[in-house]
Amino acid sequence: xxxxxxxxxxxxxxxxxxxxxxxxxxxxxxxxxxxxxxxxxxxxxxxxxxxxxxxxxxxxxxxxxxxxxxxxxxxxxxxxxxxxxxxxxxxxxxxxxxxxxxxxxxxxxxxxxxxxxxxxxxxxxxxxxxxxxxxxxxxxxxxxxxxxxxxxxxxxxxxxxxxxxxxxxxxxxxxxxxxxxxxxxxxxxxxxxxxxxxxxxxxxxxxxxxxxxxxxxxxxxxxxxxxxxxxxxxxxxxxxxxxxxxxxxxxxxxxxxxxxxxxxxxxxxxxxxxxxxxxxxxxxxxxxxxxxxxxxxxxxxxxxxxxxxxxxxxxxxxxxxxxxxxxxxxxxxxxxxxxxxxxxxxxxxxxxxxxxxxxxxxxxxxxxxxxxxxxxxxxxxxxxxxxxxxxxxxxxxxxxxxxxxxxxxxxxxxxxxxxxxxxxxxxxxxxxxxxxxxxxxxx
Amino acid sequence: xxxxxxxxxxxxxxxxxxxxxxxxxxxxxxxxxxxxxxxxxxxxxxxxxxxxxxxxxxxxxxxxxxxxxxxxxxxxxxxxxxxxxxxxxxxxxxxxxxxxxxxxxxxxxxxxxxxxxxxxxxxxxxxxxxxxxxxxxxxxxxxxxxxxxxxxxxxxxxxxxxxxxxxxxxxxxxxxxxxxxxxxxxxxxxxxxxxxxxxxxxxxxxxxxxxxxxxxxxxxxxxxxxxxxxxxxxxxxxxxxxxxxxxxxxxxxxxxxxxxxxxxxxxxxxxxxxxxxxxxxxxxxxxxxxxxxxxxxxxxxxxxxxxxxxxxxxxxxxxxxxxxxxxxxxxxxxxxxxxxxxxxxxxxxxxxxxxxxxxxxxxxxxxxxxxxxxxxxxxxxxxxxxxxxxxxxxxxxxxxxxxxxxxxxxxxxxxxxxxxxxxxxxxxxxxxxxxxxxxxxxx
Numbered sequence: 001x002x003x004x005x006x007x008x009x010x011x012x013x014x015x016x017x018x019x020x021x022x023x024x025x026x027x028x029x030x031x032x033x034x035x036x037x038x039x040x041x042x043x044x045x046x047x048x049x050x051x052x053x054x055x056x057x058x059x060x061x062x063x064x065x066x067x068x069x070x071x072x073x074x075x076x077x078x079x080x081x082x083x084x085x086x087x088x089x090x091x092x093x094x095x096x097x098x099x100x101x102x103x104x105x106x107x108x109x110x111x112x113x114x115x116x117x118x119x120x121x122x123x124x125x126x127x128x129x130x131x132x133x134x135x136x137x138x139x140x141x142x143x144x145x146x147x148x149x150x151x152x153x154x155x156x157x158x159x160x161x162x163x164x165x166x167x168x169x170x171x172x173x174x175x176x177x178x179x180x181x182x183x184x185x186x187x188x189x190x191x192x193x194x195x196x197x198x199x200x201x202x203x204x205x206x207x208x209x210x211x212x213x214x215x216x217x218x219x220x221x222x223x224x225x226x227x228x229x230x231x232x233x234x235x236x237x238x239x240x241x242x243x244x245x246x247x248x249x250x251x252x253x254x255x256x257x258x259x260x261x262x263x264x265x266x267x268x269x270x271x272x273x274x275x276x277x278x279x280x281x282x283x284x285x286x287x288x289x290x291x292x293x294x295x296x297x298x299x300x301x302x303x304x305x306x307x308x309x310x311x312x313x314x315x316x317x318x319x320x321x322x323x324x325x326x327x328x329x330x331x332x333x334x335x336x337x338x339x340x341x342x343x344x345x346x347x348x349x350x351x352x353x354x355x356x357x358x359x360x361x362x363x364x365x366x367x368x369x370x371x372x373x374x375x376x377x378x379x380x381x382x383x384x385x386x387x388x389x390x391x392x393x394x395x396x397x398x399x400x401x402x403x404x405x406x407x408x409x410x411x412x413x414x415x416x417x418x419x420x421x422x423x424x425x426x427x428x429x430x431x432x433x434x435x436x437x438x439x440x441x442x443x
Numbered sequence: 444x445x446x447x448x449x450x451x452x453x454x455x456x457x458x459x460x461x462x463x464x465x466x467x468x469x470x471x472x473x474x475x476x477x478x479x480x481x482x483x484x485x486x487x488x489x490x491x492x493x494x495x496x497x498x499x500x501x502x503x504x505x506x507x508x509x510x511x512x513x514x515x516x517x518x519x520x521x522x523x524x525x526x527x528x529x530x531x532x533x534x535x536x537x538x539x540x541x542x543x544x545x546x547x548x549x550x551x552x553x554x555x556x557x558x559x560x561x562x563x564x565x566x567x568x569x570x571x572x573x574x575x576x577x578x579x580x581x582x583x584x585x586x587x588x589x590x591x592x593x594x595x596x597x598x599x600x601x602x603x604x605x606x607x608x609x610x611x612x613x614x615x616x617x618x619x620x621x622x623x624x625x626x627x628x629x630x631x632x633x634x635x636x637x638x639x640x641x642x643x644x645x646x647x648x649x650x651x652x653x654x655x656x657x658x659x660x661x662x663x664x665x666x667x668x669x670x671x672x673x674x675x676x677x678x679x680x681x682x683x684x685x686x687x688x689x690x691x692x693x694x695x696x697x698x699x700x701x702x703x704x705x706x707x708x709x710x711x712x713x714x715x716x717x718x719x720x721x722x723x724x725x726x727x728x729x730x731x732x733x734x735x736x737x738x739x740x741x742x743x744x745x746x747x748x749x750x751x752x753x754x755x756x757x758x759x760x761x762x763x764x765x766x767x768x769x770x771x772x773x774x775x776x777x778x779x780x781x782x783x784x785x786x787x788x789x790x791x792x793x794x795x796x797x798x799x800x801x802x803x804x805x806x807x808x809x810x811x812x813x814x815x816x817x818x819x820x821x822x823x824x825x826x827x828x829x830x831x832x833x834x835x836x837x838x839x840x841x842x843x844x845x846x847x848x849x850x851x852x853x854x855x856x857x858x859x860x861x862x863x864x865x866x867x868x869x870x871x872x873x874x875x876x877x878x879x880x881x882x883x884x885x886x
Contacts, residue, residue, distance in 0.1 A: 204722060205791055280648060
């Protein structure tokens with residue numbers, strides 16, 4: 001039985017899909033416009049509460065009476081469409097792949113329509129309906145949304161679940177309770193890939209509280225946490241997870257060649273990770289910080305480029321203008337970084353986030369922010385954390401890094417990582433066998 | 444020198460203004476549609492970050508060279524217009540009034556235009572420009588917003604500040620730093636009335652971080668915290684405030700007559716505190732909770748009324764419909780409560796919030812939510828906190844309270860408060876003299 005990775009490698013289309021999904025999720029400027037939920041999504045949902053919590057997946061479990069041949073691992077993902085992929089799908093696919101060899105049957109459950117291109121590239125997978133009993137061993141199903149009768153999902157005694165976003169974890173909790181009531185026994189554990197503190201994606205609201213409840217509900221998950229920093233933050237919030245599994249973020253494999261390249265000359269250019277529509281990237285205070293830097297005498301001879309999500313140019317004062325290049329292909333992104341002096345990337349989250357680490361490892365001097373237990377200045381010599389999330393502190397940090405560049409333009413290329421994790425090779429999910437066991441792979 | 448309260452009492456218009464502002468801030472159904480920031484505001488600001496952080500008050504201090512006759516207390520409020528008043532203005536006016544007798548000069552600084560009606564009702568106050576030097580002893584100034592030159596605010600060595608919302612605290616910090624640099628000495632302490640955890644009004648973002656920074660910036664405030672619960676929450680978040688002052692919420696004086704009234708017969712009616720546009724009132728999960736209650740067999744013979752903010756009717760299932768009465772006048776609100784059996788009011792915040800306490804003290808059985816250190820079931824025998832912020836837990840709590848009402852319809856009227864604070868009489872700001880001293884009233 002081929003692993004998903006093997007399947008992916010055999011298929012150019014699946015490779016492209018996987019890349020697209022990964023980039024979309026990753027939020028890398030290469031294709032990073034669609035991490036979710038965006039502010040508009042959250043806000044519309046918050047206003048549009050007359051019909052209940054819009055984010056929840058209203059799915060009714062249905063008894064799958066077909067004879068089951070061993071356990072089936074179900075990946076629950078908001079979407080399989082690269083263009084609309086939700087945060088975490090890239091790593092979710094990697095984790096699913098790492099677990100897949102242990103399960104004779106696999107089902108991918110998405111909550112948006114699966115485009116034909118996505119299905120076609122899922123080699124070995126066939127489209128099925130969520131309610132189909134006795135489905136083939138490799139199926140992808142799209143659960144319909146919107147008005148109408150509540151859709152049904154066939155669930156048998158052998159189904160186990162890997163949830164990826166809080167809405168899918170909320171559903172998994174209901175499914176395993178129903179499964180226990182229907183087929184007997186205790187609710188089976190479900191895995192929950194946690195890649196950010198998702199209650200923070202919303203103002204305090206029904207959504208933030210429901211997201212928080214998924215960590216410690218009445219059916220506790222097997223938490224799989226992207227980064228020790230996020231795990232520390234959750235613990236600091238008093239969220240008691242039962243024996244969580246953690247892993248550390250890794251550089252995109254396609255950026256690795258740039259690590260080994262001989263040094264190029266770097267121009268006085270600041271690359272900003274700019275996503276105005278994503279609140280946690282704090283674009284407004286980044287603009288204020290750059291303007292404060294310019295007002296304080298900075299910016300002479302520099303250019304400022306925003307990569308991430310296309311936006312209109314922003315005047316920074318004294319004739320300096322930040323121009324947006326929007327999403328870049330990964331190769332163009334790598335080249336831009338290798339020829340630029342400074343990077344500025346903010347992320348209001350305890351998750352380390354990828355762009356400041358990409359930038360630092362590719363030799364840029366980086367300004368980012370601390371948050372809770374996160375301080376990336378202990379991850380790479382090129383990284384400075386602004387003393388506060390204020391325009392003044394950001395301007396000070398940019399001034400410091402630009403002065404350091406002017407004093408020694410090649411120093412960023414010589415600076416060293418302080419932790420090996422980000423560019424480590426080898427398997428990332430060292431706990432895959434343990435997790436499969438805990439999920440009941442050996443049923 | 445008359446106090447503001449005395450001034451208010453002499454003026455019908457000012458009384459009306461004060462009531463309007465208080466109701467608006469209070470979020471009471473009587474006029475409670477405008478507590479801020481609403482989701483739309485926050486979301487638009489989050490998307491609209493191309494010109495920096497839109498919420499900040501871009502005001503430049505200007506040296507007030509006029510000879511000053513003693514200290515001037517400055518109230519910094521987002522708005523003085525009742526229809527657009529920001530959360531906290533009611534209590535801010537009360538606190539300003541309590542401090543006013545200790546200061547020979549007073550200035551109210553608003554960041555929205557002050558309507559003629561508002562100015563006319565501010566007896567003894569005259570309109571002035573923010574940049575006026577040597578202004579009269581009682582002035583109200585409106586700082587203009589929007590494109591154009593940065594507005595200036597005249598600041599002399601005797602100015603002290605009472606901030607009320609995080610944006611005004613951020614400004615106060617800059618003003619006192621400028622004041623110290625201009626006139627010498629250390630930055631003077633500013634008071635900061637904290638009435639909610641305002642970072643929670645936003646998704647994680649530039650705004651949430653800037654709001655958080657106002658608690659523990661480089662110029663620490665004298666924190667005046669509305670409720671010990673909120674103070675506990677801040678401490679639990681590791682926010683170290685220097686010797687904070689706290690006070691407890693009080694029932695609106697105009698509801699007091701209803702407390703003393705003989706019992707009226709109560710109908711099987713649930714009064715919901717319904718503000719769909721305010722995320723922290725968690726309207727979507729309230730709808731899901733009511734529907735779950737009906738689906739589980741509840742609702743027969745009951746009616747459901749939503750008071751707070753007008754919205755379309757909501758079908759709850761089995762023919763039951765929640766109808767909105769929008770904002771009620773305070774007397775109508777009191778009467779509605781006195782004749783209803785149950786109240787449901789959610790608030791995703793550690794602040795106790797007023798509606799569930801109003802309801803409980805007026806004899807309704809109440810369902811609300813716990814949050815962090817908040818559990819209002821220890822405040823009044825009529826209050827039940829749902830076990831979780833989920834539809835199922837809310838439905839369970841409603842079922843429990845409705846069954847209790849059916850078993851003994853008069854019991855709610857006999858139930859007792861477990862803390863005396865909410866209906867206590869007498870001065871609320873027992874620390875007013877201390878605070879005035881710390882602000883430098885005796886300069």
